[in-house]
Amino acid sequence: MHLNYTDKQNAFRAEVRAWLKDNVPSQPLNSYDTREGFEEHRAWERKLYDSRWSMVMWPEHLGGRGCDLIEWLIFEEEYYAANAPMRVNQNGQLLLGPTLMEFGSEEQKRHFLPRIASSEDMWAQGWSEPNAGSDMAAIRSKAIRDGDHYVVSGQKTWSTRASFADWTFGLFRSDPQSQRHHGLTYLMVPLDSPGVTIRPIKALNGKEAFAEIFFDEVRVPVEHRIGAEGQGWHVAMATAGFERGLLLRSPARFQQTAKRLVALYQANPQIAERDPGVRDAVIESWMGAQAYAQAAYHTVGLVEKGAKIGAEASINKIVWSELDLKMHETAMRILGAYGELRGTAPEAVDGGSWLEGFLFAQAGPIYAGTNEIQRNIIAERMLGLPKA
Numbered sequence: 001m002h003l004n005y006t007d008k009q010n011a012f013r014a015e016v017r018a019w020l021k022d023n024v025p026s027q028p029l030n031s032y033d034t035r036e037g038f039e040e041h042r043a044w045e046r047k048l049y050d051s052r053w054s055m056v057m058w059p060e061h062l063g064g065r066g067c068d069l070i071e072w073l074i075f076e077e078e079y080y081a082a083n084a085p086m087r088v089n090q091n092g093q094l095l096l097g098p099t100l101m102e103f104g105s106e107e108q109k110r111h112f113l114p115r116i117a118s119s120e121d122m123w124a125q126g127w128s129e130p131n132a133g134s135d136m137a138a139i140r141s142k143a144i145r146d147g148d149h150y151v152v153s154g155q156k157t158w159s160t161r162a163s164f165a166d167w168t169f170g171l172f173r174s175d176p177q178s179q180r181h182h183g184l185t186y187l188m189v190p191l192d193s194p195g196v197t198i199r200p201i202k203a204l205n206g207k208e209a210f211a212e213i214f215f216d217e218v219r220v221p222v223e224h225r226i227g228a229e230g231q232g233w234h235v236a237m238a239t240a241g242f243e244r245g246l247l248l249r250s251p252a253r254f255q256q257t258a259k260r261l262v263a264l265y266q267a268n269p270q271i272a273e274r275d276p277g278v279r280d281a282v283i284e285s286w287m288g289a290q291a292y293a294q295a296a297y298h299t300v301g302l303v304e305k306g307a308k309i310g311a312e313a314s315i316n317k318i319v320w321s322e323l324d325l326k327m328h329e330t331a332m333r334i335l336g337a338y339g340e341l342r343g344t345a346p347e348a349v350d351g352g353s354w355l356e357g358f359l360f361a362q363a364g365p366i367y368a369g370t371n372e373i374q375r376n377i378i379a380e381r382m383l384g385l386p387k388a
Contacts, residue, residue, distance in 0.1 A: 005074075009070060009071065009074060012067075012071050012074060012075075013074045013077075013078060016053075016074065016075050016078040016079070017078050017082070019051060019053065020078060020079065020082035020084055021082065023047065023051075024082050024083065024084045024085075025044070025085065028085070028351070029041055029044065029085045031205075031207060031356075032086065032088040032161070032209070033161070033203070033205065033207035033208075033209035033210075034207055034209070035163075035164060038088060038122075038161070038164040038209070040085075041085055041086070041087075041088035042088065042089075042119050042122065044085050045087070045088065045089055045118070045119035046118055046119060046120075049063055049117050049118040049119070052064065052065050053065075053075075054093070054117045054118065054119075055093055055097065055117045056071065056072055056075050057069070057071075057072050058097070058113070058117060062109075062113045062114055062117060063114055063117040063118065064117065068304070069300040069303060069304065070297075070300060070304075072250075073250065073251070073252070073296065073297065073300065076250040076251075076252040076253075077252040077255070079252065080250075080252040080253055080255070080256040081252070081256060083256075088119070088122070088161070089116065089119045089122050089123060090248060091123040091124055091125050091160065091161070091165075091169075092116040092119070092121060092122060092123035092167075093116055093117065093119075094242060094243075094248050095123075095125070095239050095242050095243050095248070096112075096116065096123055096169050096188075096239070097113060097116050097117070098238075098239075098242045099169075099226065099235060099238055099239045099242065100112055100113060100116075100226065101113070102238055103186075103226050103227045103235050103238065104226055105223075107223070108223075108226070112188075121166050121167055122161070122164065122165045122166050122167070123165055123166070123167050123168065123169060124159045124160060124161055124162035124165035124167070124168045124191070124211075124213075125159055125160060125168065125169065125170065126156040126159060126162075126168040126169060126170025126171075126189070126213060127156070127170055127171070127236075128156065128157050128158045128159075129141060129154070129155060129156055129157060130155060130157055135373075136171060136181075136233075136236065136240075137180040137181040137233070138180075139171050139172070139173055139184060140154060140173060141153065141154025141155065141156065141170075141171075141172050141173065141215065142154055142172060142173050142174075142176060143172035143173065143174045143185050143187055143220065144174065144176070145174065145222075145229070146219075148221060148222050149219040149220060149221055149222060150172070150174065150185070150187060150219070150220045150222065150225070151217050151218070151219060151220075152172055152187065152189065152195075152215045152217070152218040152219075152220050153215050153216060153217055153218070154172070154214075154215050155212060155213065155214050155215070156168070156170060156212065156213040156215075157201075157212040157213075158201070158210065158212070158367075159210070159211050159212065159213055160209065160210060160367075161209040161210070161211075162191070162198055162209075162210070162211035162212075162213055163198060163200045163208055163209050163210070163211045164209060165191060166190065166191060166192070167188055167189065167190055167191060168188075168189050168191055168213060169186070169187070169188045169189070169226075169239075170186070170187065170189075171184045171185070171186055171187075171232045171233070171236050172184065172185055172187055172232070173185075174229055174230055174232075175230055178230075181233040182230070182233070183230050184230065184231075184232040184233050184236070185225060185227075185229050185230060185231075185232045186225065186226045186227055186231075186232035186235045186236055187220055187224055187225055187226070187232075188220075188224045188225075188226065189215070189218065189220050189224065191213070193218045193219070193220070194218070194219075195215060195216040195217050195218040195219075196213065196214070196215060196216075196218055197213070197214040197216070198211050198212075198213055198214075199211060199212050199213075199214070203359075204359040204362065205356060205359050205360075240313075240368070240369060241309060241310070241313045243317075243368045243369075244313040244314060244316055244317035244368050244369065244374070248368070249320040249324075250296070251289070251292045251293035251296045252293075254288075254289040254292055254293075254320060254323055254324065254327070255289045255290070255293055257289070257324070257327050257328075257357070258285050258286045258288075258289035258290075258327060259286075260350070261282055261285055261286070261327050261330060261331055261334075262282060262286055264331055264334055264335075264349070264350075264354075265278065265279070265282045265334055268334050268335075271333075271334050274336075275333055275334075278330060278333050278334060281326070281329075281330040281333070282330055284326070285323070285326055285327045285330055288319075288323045288326070288327075289323065289327075292319055292320060292323060295319075299312075299316075310381070311377050311378065311381040311382050312382070314369075314374035314375075314377040314378050314382075315374075315378060317368055317369070317371070317374050318365075318371050318374050318375070320364070321361075321364030321365045321368075321371060322364070322365065322371070324357075324361045324364050325361045325362070325364055325365065327361075328354065328357045328358040328361045329358070329361075331354040331357075331358065332354065332355075332358055335349055335354060339354055339355055339358070340355065341355070342355060343355075343356070
């Protein structure tokens with residue numbers, strides 16, 4: 001692995017930077033956790049797609065640029081440095097899209113991938129269920145084969161942005177006699193299907209993009225299945241790996257947050273007298289973000305040599321979720337009472353974005369599989385320790 005960028009990579013960075021300079025909205029979009037903001041972000045995603053910046057690593061015939069992982073890291077660094085809008089269709093673009101590329105039929109790829117890249121179809125996850133949480137093997141929602149359809153019944157919960165999404169993907173038990181990770185089938189379900197009910201769940205920020213999904217004998221065509229019937233667990237583990245690995249949370253996101261944190265600390269020098277430990281927390285946050293970035297480049301170097309990311313994705317997930325939490329907790333220490341002001345308050349610092357980030361960071365150790373689950377995976381699959 002070379003630590004210097006090539007001329008081609010530097011030229012790519014310049015092209016990305018120039019496009020973002022000309023096209024990033026001058027004012028922040030509304031939160032994509034509101035209906036209005038969701039549609040604003042969908043329009044932004046479409047603009048990215050029209051200029052082939054939506055999914056830079058995807059093949060050109062699917063609207064991408066065929067970039068490699070290093071170019072993707074460069075794109076992400078420039079994207080976050082330009083303060084461009086957060087991506088709203090992450091479930092579709094970063095989780096389902098790669099899953100379809102690996103396990104989908106050719107017809108599924110041709111139909112769904114361009115619509116995902118352009119955000120014509122917006123996606124929600126359908127993993128968690130009541131009384132199951134991060135234990136996906138405890139899924140009880142059923143998908144019973146009936147000719148050319150599956151009849152789906154059950155409930156999913158904690159589905160991010162399901163209030164506004166067009167589709168969901170998830171696991172359903174197609175063999176009623178099966179146990180744990182056997183007899184599960186991976187399906188894609190349109191959320192406007194007869195028998196689907198969406199009930200919003202108000203999150204800590206007061207917005208209702210979060211939702212639970214009820215399925216009452218919903219008929220899902222067999223062609224909406226990914227992989228073989230009863231083999232959904234294997235497909236789902238690939239999706240989970242994409243979620244916990246680099247794609248969902250690129251290092252650039254945390255490097256930019258670390259820069260903002262340093263600037264916040266420097267703008268409030270009196271904090272060192274009030275809370276001397278803050279300086280160390282700021283330094284540790286900045287170093288953590290840089291270390292995560294270096295580790296990402298190292299991982300990319302290994303992947304380019306043919307390595308596969310397996311259980312190591314669990315380490316990645318713990319690192320970025322705990323780093324995000326630490327940075328926002330430190331910002332709250334710096335801001336004191338000002339940190340509790342929402343963006344509509346005249347004296348809110350940085351438009352209340354630190355509070356929004358702090359609230360969101362609370363969920364980091366929980367979503368994508370709790371960190372306790374990740375530590376079990378590391379102990380059993382990487383260290384070879386016995387199950388508790």
